[in-house]
Amino acid sequence: MALLVGACSSSGEAAPPVAAPSTAAFAGPDAEVASKAALAAYNGYLGATRDASVDPDPTHPALRKYLADPLLTRVRDTVRDLETHGVVRTGKMVSDPRVSALDLTANPPTVSIQDCIDSSGYKMVYAKSKKPVPGAAGGRYVATATATLYPDGRWLISDGAVHQDQPC
Amino acid sequence: MLTRRILALAAAFVVLAAPAMAVAAPPIGECPPGSDNCHIIDEDPGDPGDGGNDGGNDGGGDGGGGERVCTRGGEPIACYDPIYGWFNQDDECYYKLAEPQLPPPDGASPDGGWYVPSCAGGIGEPDWFDAPPAGAEPPPDPETLARRALATITLSPPDLQIRPDPSGAGLVGLPVWLWVEKGPETWGPSSASAEERGLSVEITASVSNLTFDLGDGGPPINCPGGGTPYPKGATGPSPDCGYAFTKSSRQQPGQKFTITATTTWTVEWTSSSGATGTIGPETREATVGVRINELQVVTE
Numbered sequence: 001m002a003l004l005v006g007a008c009s010s011s012g013e014a015a016p017p018v019a020a021p022s023t024a025a026f027a028g029p030d031a032e033v034a035s036k037a038a039l040a041a042y043n044g045y046l047g048a049t050r051d052a053s054v055d056p057d058p059t060h061p062a063l064r065k066y067l068a069d070p071l072l073t074r075v076r077d078t079v080r081d082l083e084t085h086g087v088v089r090t091g092k093m094v095s096d097p098r099v100s101a102l103d104l105t106a107n108p109p110t111v112s113i114q115d116c117i118d119s120s121g122y123k124m125v126y127a128k129s130k131k132p133v134p135g136a137a138g139g140r141y142v143a144t145a146t147a148t149l150y151p152d153g154r155w156l157i158s159d160g161a162v163h164q165d166q167p168c
Numbered sequence: 169m170l171t172r173r174i175l176a177l178a179a180a181f182v183v184l185a186a187p188a189m190a191v192a193a194p195p196i197g198e199c200p201p202g203s204d205n206c207h208i209i210d211e212d213p214g215d216p217g218d219g220g221n222d223g224g225n226d227g228g229g230d231g232g233g234g235e236r237v238c239t240r241g242g243e244p245i246a247c248y249d250p251i252y253g254w255f256n257q258d259d260e261c262y263y264k265l266a267e268p269q270l271p272p273p274d275g276a277s278p279d280g281g282w283y284v285p286s287c288a289g290g291i292g293e294p295d296w297f298d299a300p301p302a303g304a305e306p307p308p309d310p311e312t313l314a315r316r317a318l319a320t321i322t323l324s325p326p327d328l329q330i331r332p333d334p335s336g337a338g339l340v341g342l343p344v345w346l347w348v349e350k351g352p353e354t355w356g357p358s359s360a361s362a363e364e365r366g367l368s369v370e371i372t373a374s375v376s377n378l379t380f381d382l383g384d385g386g387p388p389i390n391c392p393g394g395g396t397p398y399p400k401g402a403t404g405p406s407p408d409c410g411y412a413f414t415k416s417s418r419q420q421p422g423q424k425f426t427i428t429a430t431t432t433w434t435v436e437w438t439s440s441s442g443a444t445g446t447i448g449p450e451t452r453e454a455t456v457g458v459r460i461n462e463l464q465v466v467t468e
Contacts (some may be wrong), residue, residue: 024393027281053465058251059250059363059368061361061368064267064368064440068266068267068286069267069282069284069294070266070267070292070293070294071262073251073252073284073286074291076250076251077252077286080251107271108270108271117232120449134402148270149270149290150270151269151270151271151442152268152442154268156268
């Protein structure tokens with residue numbers, strides 16, 4: 001059973017927040033708890049990715065706290081790539097995530113998250129020269145992610161992608 | 169290969185698209201958030217890679233690869249990569265145990281595991297294997313890692329405090345206050361971690377019990393809370409960790425009772441594979457001598 005909570009919002013048009021009354025009609029406490037936990041994991045994931053990329057460290061412990069495979073390995077790989085190339089991330093991403101679907105009866109249960117990430121202030125620069133990496137200008141694109149419930153009770157982000165063909 | 173798309177960034181979108189949409193890769197790539205430029209860092213200094221999973225420059229291959237030679241597309245490649253895991257020559261993919269593990273699929277052998285494949289085309293969705301993929305070597309033993317982590321922290325003897333002050337003397341029948349000052353090294357919690365081949369173990373060491381042996385032949389007293397520091401001027405007994413000697417220390421060596429404080433440390437570990445355990449208990453001791461006089465020698 002997959003519940004569609006909110007559709008893709010174009011920029012500037014705010015979808016109702018997860019805890020809004022309109023969703024409470026069908027969202028039992030479980031759905032609300034799951035949504036909150038999934039969004040918390042998602043925010044943790046963005047933060048952990050940023051922390052691991054400021055001074056690139058693919059083994060950064062925060063990654064394991066919010067991410068699960070295969071995304072964990074993909075992000076570690078990405079961070080190692082920064083490290084290998086002497087590139088760091090500076091600045092911030094602007095994020096506005098919301099739950100787009102819940103599948104709490106699946107095994108394992110999942111929550112789908114949709115975001116519009118603005119990475120124009122999240123620069124990729126060479127650590128030594130501080131010069132921006134050519135072609136690495138950010139933008140505002142739709143991002144999607146999946147939070148998965150693990151046996152130990154944690155919601156972790158197991159998949160995530162930015163869709164560069166979908167500006168928002 | 170002049171313009172080389174960056175390793176897994178390029179690789180990732182290929183596989184990312186597949187599970188979600190069940191169609192071929194979209195015309196424009198998807199990249200993990202936080203790295204939303206799928207092909208950046210064009211120049212590639214000193215990296216003779218194959219454009220795919222070039223793990224050889226990260227100290228890979230030192231994890232016990234031994235005599236084994238691994239190749240992808242005929243080119244030598246590390247047999248172990250700290251991020252991708254062990255190389256399987258059969259399909260030229262690396263495999264590592266997924267972190268964390270999901271329950272096995274219905275009917276699968278519980279001895280198996282979910283493995284993440286990292287192939288030339290990118291990092292894929294976890295697959296279930298009843299037995300580790302070819303080329304995999306046994307994962308590190310988490311308890312060994314826990315002990316390695318433990319070796320990096322100091323479990324110090326208790327910071328033993330008593331009143332009466334050991335430089336003075338106490339009296340038979342009057343309250344003796346016993347406590348310890350608590351710091352991370354003497355009381356915990358103190359944490360450390362160790363990592364090997366993708367398995368990481370975090371330990372937390374903390375004192376789970378404290379006993380005082382008063383040195384007068386009586387049984388030791390338990391003060392798991394650490395006792396209460398003596399407030400200046402207090403005349404009563406310690407609320408939780410006190411004693412009153414019933415005889416003087418005159419017959420003792422040096423005319424003092426030797427008070428021994430023993431902390432019992434419990435070291436709990438959790439590993440990224442989900443396994444947990446404890447090491448120990450470990451104990452640490454501190455002693456102090458105290459002189460206890462008969463009541464009749466009171467001088468006030």
